[in-house]
Amino acid sequence: MVYSGPLILGFIIGFIIGTRIKPSIGSNLKFPASVFVVLAIVVLIMAYQLGPFPWYTDSILANGLIAALAGIIIGKITFGRG
Numbered sequence: 001m002v003y004s005g006p007l008i009l010g011f012i013i014g015f016i017i018g019t020r021i022k023p024s025i026g027s028n029l030k031f032p033a034s035v036f037v038v039l040a041i042v043v044l045i046m047a048y049q050l051g052p053f054p055w056y057t058d059s060i061l062a063n064g065l066i067a068a069l070a071g072i073i074i075g076k077i078t079f080g081r082g
Contacts (some may be wrong), residue, residue, distance in 0.1 A: 003056055006064030014068035018075020036073060043069040
């Protein structure tokens with residue numbers, strides 16, 4: 001059984017963060033695809049190390065963290081402006 005609370009909250013928070021990632025006019029900070037690949041790898045490792053909440057038994061990963069990564073990517077694609 002998949003618990004929807006961490007998935008929904010993680011996605012919403014990730015989506016908000018993803019919409020805030022935008023290039024500044026005076027900054028050389030860029031977010032190419034390689035940044036998101038590295039972020040995905042780090043999130044998967046962290047999600048495995050964290051594991052589910054103590055009373056959840058749906059998977060071996062922290063589902064809220066995976067949903068947050070999806071929210072960041074979708075937020076950046078849809079409203080990231082850049």
